[in-house]
Amino acid sequence: MSKSDTLNSAPITEAITSFATGSLDEGRSEPALRMTRISLFDWLAVSIAGQDEPVSRIVRDYVSAEGGVTEATVVGTAQKLPARAAAMANGTISHALDYDDTHFAYLGHPSVAVFPASFALAQKTGASGKMFLEASLVGMEAATRIGTWLGRHHHFVGFHSTATAGAFGAALASSRLLGLDVRGAENALGLVATRASGLRAQFGTMGKPFHAGMAASNGVEAALLAHAGFVSRPDALEADQGFAITHAAEMRDPGEILDGLGKSWMFEGVLHKFHACCHGAHASLEALIEARDRLSIVPDEVASVSLSVPPRYLKVCNILEPQTGLEAKFSYRLCSAMVLAGRDTAALTTYSDAACRAPDLVALRDRVVVKGVDGLAETQATARITTNDGRSVEITHDIDRMGGLALREQKIKAKAQALLGEDSASDLWNAVKTAEPASLDEWLRG
Amino acid sequence: MSKSDTLNSAPITEAITSFATGSLDEGRSEPALRMTRISLFDWLAVSIAGQDEPVSRIVRDYVSAEGGVTEATVVGTAQKLPARAAAMANGTISHALDYDDTHFAYLGHPSVAVFPASFALAQKTGASGKMFLEASLVGMEAATRIGTWLGRHHHFVGFHSTATAGAFGAALASSRLLGLDVRGAENALGLVATRASGLRAQFGTMGKPFHAGMAASNGVEAALLAHAGFVSRPDALEADQGFAITHAAEMRDPGEILDGLGKSWMFEGVLHKFHACCHGAHASLEALIEARDRLSIVPDEVASVSLSVPPRYLKVCNILEPQTGLEAKFSYRLCSAMVLAGRDTAALTTYSDAACRAPDLVALRDRVVVKGVDGLAETQATARITTNDGRSVEITHDIDRMGGLALREQKIKAKAQALLGEDSASDLWNAVKTAEPASLDEWLRG
Numbered sequence: 092m093s094k095s096d097t098l099n100s101a102p103i104t105e106a107i108t109s110f111a112t113g114s115l116d117e118g119r120s121e122p123a124l125r126m127t128r129i130s131l132f133d134w135l136a137v138s139i140a141g142q143d144e145p146v147s148r149i150v151r152d153y154v155s156a157e158g159g160v161t162e163a164t165v166v167g168t169a170q171k172l173p174a175r176a177a178a179m180a181n182g183t184i185s186h187a188l189d190y191d192d193t194h195f196a197y198l199g200h201p202s203v204a205v206f207p208a209s210f211a212l213a214q215k216t217g218a219s220g221k222m223f224l225e226a227s228l229v230g231m232e233a234a235t236r237i238g239t240w241l242g243r244h245h246h247f248v249g250f251h252s253t254a255t256a257g258a259f260g261a262a263l264a265s266s267r268l269l270g271l272d273v274r275g276a277e278n279a280l281g282l283v284a285t286r287a288s289g290l291r292a293q294f295g296t297m298g299k300p301f302h303a304g305m306a307a308s309n310g311v312e313a314a315l316l317a318h319a320g321f322v323s324r325p326d327a328l329e330a331d332q333g334f335a336i337t338h339a340a341e342m343r344d345p346g347e348i349l350d351g352l353g354k355s356w357m358f359e360g361v362l363h364k365f366h367a368c369c370h371g372a373h374a375s376l377e378a379l380i381e382a383r384d385r386l387s388i389v390p391d392e393v394a395s396v397s398l399s400v401p402p403r404y405l406k407v408c409n410i411l412e413p414q415t416g417l418e419a420k421f422s423y424r425l426c427s428a429m430v431l432a433g434r435d436t437a438a439l440t441t442y443s444d445a446a447c448r449a450p451d452l453v454a455l456r457d458r459v460v461v462k463g464v465d466g467l468a469e470t471q472a473t474a475r476i477t478t479n480d481g482r483s484v485e486i487t488h489d490i491d492r493m494g495g496l497a498l499r500e501q502k503i504k505a506k507a508q509a510l511l512g513e514d515s516a517s518d519l520w521n522a523v524k525t526a527e528p529a530s531l532d533e534w535l536r537g
Numbered sequence: 538m539s540k541s542d543t544l545n546s547a548p549i550t551e552a553i554t555s556f557a558t559g560s561l562d563e564g565r566s567e568p569a570l571r572m573t574r575i576s577l578f579d580w581l582a583v584s585i586a587g588q589d590e591p592v593s594r595i596v597r598d599y600v601s602a603e604g605g606v607t608e609a610t611v612v613g614t615a616q617k618l619p620a621r622a623a624a625m626a627n628g629t630i631s632h633a634l635d636y637d638d639t640h641f642a643y644l645g646h647p648s649v650a651v652f653p654a655s656f657a658l659a660q661k662t663g664a665s666g667k668m669f670l671e672a673s674l675v676g677m678e679a680a681t682r683i684g685t686w687l688g689r690h691h692h693f694v695g696f697h698s699t700a701t702a703g704a705f706g707a708a709l710a711s712s713r714l715l716g717l718d719v720r721g722a723e724n725a726l727g728l729v730a731t732r733a734s735g736l737r738a739q740f741g742t743m744g745k746p747f748h749a750g751m752a753a754s755n756g757v758e759a760a761l762l763a764h765a766g767f768v769s770r771p772d773a774l775e776a777d778q779g780f781a782i783t784h785a786a787e788m789r790d791p792g793e794i795l796d797g798l799g800k801s802w803m804f805e806g807v808l809h810k811f812h813a814c815c816h817g818a819h820a821s822l823e824a825l826i827e828a829r830d831r832l833s834i835v836p837d838e839v840a841s842v843s844l845s846v847p848p849r850y851l852k853v854c855n856i857l858e859p860q861t862g863l864e865a866k867f868s869y870r871l872c873s874a875m876v877l878a879g880r881d882t883a884a885l886t887t888y889s890d891a892a893c894r895a896p897d898l899v900a901l902r903d904r905v906v907v908k909g910v911d912g913l914a915e916t917q918a919t920a921r922i923t924t925n926d927g928r929s930v931e932i933t934h935d936i937d938r939m940g941g942l943a944l945r946e947q948k949i950k951a952k953a954q955a956l957l958g959e960d961s962a963s964d965l966w967n968a969v970k971t972a973e974p975a976s977l978d979e980w981l982r983g
Contacts, residue, residue, distance in 0.1 A: 145766070153762055250783060281742075292777070297767050
């Protein structure tokens with residue numbers, strides 16, 4: 092089967108492997124690389140913070156027990172392991188808290204699938220920080236575009252886009268770091284198409300974070316095998332009976348998905364979590380913070396709060412009277428009370444069983460009313476605060492429009508401070524500037 | 538989520554994990570265990586014969602380069618590796634020749650997905666030959682029943698049942714060897730449901746044999762993680778948005794699939810290949826052998842041969858004038874010529890470029906006519922030989938009705954002789970009787 096036979100009808104494979112293995116336009120990619128650094132910083136912070144979660148321990152112990160060549164860092168241990176194994180553990184660990192970044196275009200988490208792969212292979216190949224960052228960006232851009240092509244239907248039918256689209260991104264980031272040519276990257280992409288998997292049925296179990304580890308390790312494996320001469324069906328993403336058609340993909344016009352590839356970056360639309368609770372509550376908390384600050388009030392001055400949210404979230408994060416720390420993360424009312432009381436909603440420890448019973452929070456919680464309003468985007472919410480003396484302010488916030496990179500950096504630093512402490516966050520930020528794998532290694536090992 | 542919440546509507550998961558972790562009825566399982574030994578012998582022979590294929594070398598080198606704890610044998614090397622890695626390599630190697638067994642009820646290859654998992658974990662856990670055989674039988678029975686439940690639609694839509702159903706079987710064989718209880722086996726089954734994958738689009742590439750390695754290693758991994766306390770969605774095979782519904786499964790009445798579980802064995806319907814060519818040609822070759830022997834003729838006496846075959850195979854294995862050894866495997870006419878000329882169609886070396894040009898074979902080939910006939914099952918064919926002196930015999934053969942276990946053993950020994958030589962085949966058969974992993978290890982390592 093010759094290349095031209097198989098790829099004539101595989102425009103996405105053709106364009107995206109060429110993009111992933113080619114040189115980047117320095118000028119046009121600079122803002123995207125700056126966003127990649129922000130995501131890297133975020134990924135490192137949530138990985139370090141999540142390293143002792145039960146699923147993190149189980150998967151780390153599993154790969155540690157297998158052992159093998161000492162190529163790549165595993166978060167939370169000084170023992171290095173084969174790149175594939177490290178990617179599996181680090182993907183799982185970094186998604187354990189579900190506090191990592193999200194891209195709403197494909198409803199996937201790009202960083203936790205791609206960085207574990209690119210970081211492990213950067214270590215294995217001795218890549219520079221620049222090469223590591225560029226490969227990561229390329230992989231996350233590929234995951235975002237392929238994920239968008241697979242579409243929301245793919246996700247809502249039951250596939251977990253983080254795992255599926257993420258595996259393709261991880262394979263291409265890995266291909267780039269291994270120096271594969273287009274033909275090699277096609278073989279990696281074709282191979283990962285038969286390996287990518289992950290079901291939303293696992294949500295709420297350890298399976299969900301493990302999906303990120305699967306995606307990352309599948310990508311590393313596919314690229315290493317392609318590098319060794321493995322021949323797969325190169326167009327298996329797009330072929331008849333290929334991944335897309337068998338996995339309920341929407342498969343819009345490839346032209347739409349490929350538009351501007353290499354010149355503009357869909358990845359730049361990535362969103363970061365600045366509150367350690369359900370992403371569905373974030374827009375309302377941002378609106379509430381702005382209303383609170385505009386009114387310049389203390390908790391006792393609040394008479395009532397009204398939140399307007401997208402109706403589908405009422406089933407997701409509207410536990411009215413949460414009793415546990417976990418339930419608190421899915422409670423618009425208690426999270427709002429935390430914001431009004433000035434608690435640090437970025438810190439994991441804020442969401443405790445005790446917080447659910449704290450008299451000041453309960454009193455504020457009971458003044459909050461939540462209603463579903465049609466027409467709000469899933470990144471939007473409105474908060475209205477009315478004070479005891481009759482003043483009121485109403486703010487609508489869209490987390491998809493959060494301002495420039497400088498504001499994003501400022502907020503991500505505050506998040507890292509909440510997770511790691513002020514000094515560590517500041518030192519880690521400096522390490523991320525050059526992103527040299529050897530420096531990052533020191534942060535991640537136990 | 539409590540067990541009763543999740544498993545009320547997961548009858549297959551409930552029954553099959555209970556079966557897989559429970560004790561076997563010795564009397565009722567004896568014939569099935571005898572068939573398991575035949576398949577083990579076949580699996581060992583095709584693994585040894587396939588160890589130097591390009592895909593075998595690539596995947597073996599890949600896992601060897603990773604290294605790790607020395608738990609399990611990898612075919613073709615004295616270096617032992619972690620059980621998961623050995624399962625991946627051995628699955629791939631044993632399917633490299635596509636000469637292993639097939640179960641037509643689910644169109645999958647049971648041995649290459651299950652034995653690599655059960656053998657690796659038998660070595661890791663120090664299991665006896667009896668425990669190894671029982672776990673293998675249980676895994677292959679589970680793969681067969683789950684594969685039949687997924688159905689032909691699942692396969693024809695584009696999923697490779699060897700990889701998908703095989704992973705479930707491998708997970709349950711592995712669970713048994715690790716001594717998991719029902720809850721543990723449910724977690725393994727649930728986890729492998731989110732990990733199982735494999736697309737028929739890979740047929741004709743190295744991806745196909747790799748699927749067997751994926752299935753086997755996915756099963757080992759899922760069971761090891763479940764053993765370590767990993768919590769998955771236990772009913773992910775059957776759940777809403779679970780594996781079956783998202784993978785085009787037919788999902789017939791579970792009662793049909795579970796009927797007789799633990800008492801009768803669907804696995805006993807497994808078929809072995811006795812010719813190193815496309816399975817589609819086997820029934821016609823068996824019919825032709827019987828007709829040839831009945832007439833007791835030499836090649837020069839053959840005036841004409843007429844084969845009647847299922848029409849769908851005309852697109853699969855009817856290359857009229859093959860030019861290469863690979864094409865010869867997909868040529869009814871040349872394979873028939875080999876049978877008439879007394880060539881050993883079980884030997885790999887018979888299918889050579891030279892055979893395609895051999896004057897005696899070409900002369901016989903040109904006397905063979907092939908026609909598609911509606912109503913033949915895919916395991917059936919008819920061969921009619923007419924001699925120069927006007928005699929003729931017509932035989933219809935169904936490879937699904939090949940007689941008892943004794944005949945199967947006799948034919949499998951002949952196959953192993955063709956692959957390994959007479960002495961080796963005889964010694965290997967003795968090793969298979971007890972199936973002690975330590976003895977089998979000596980056969981498989983390089």
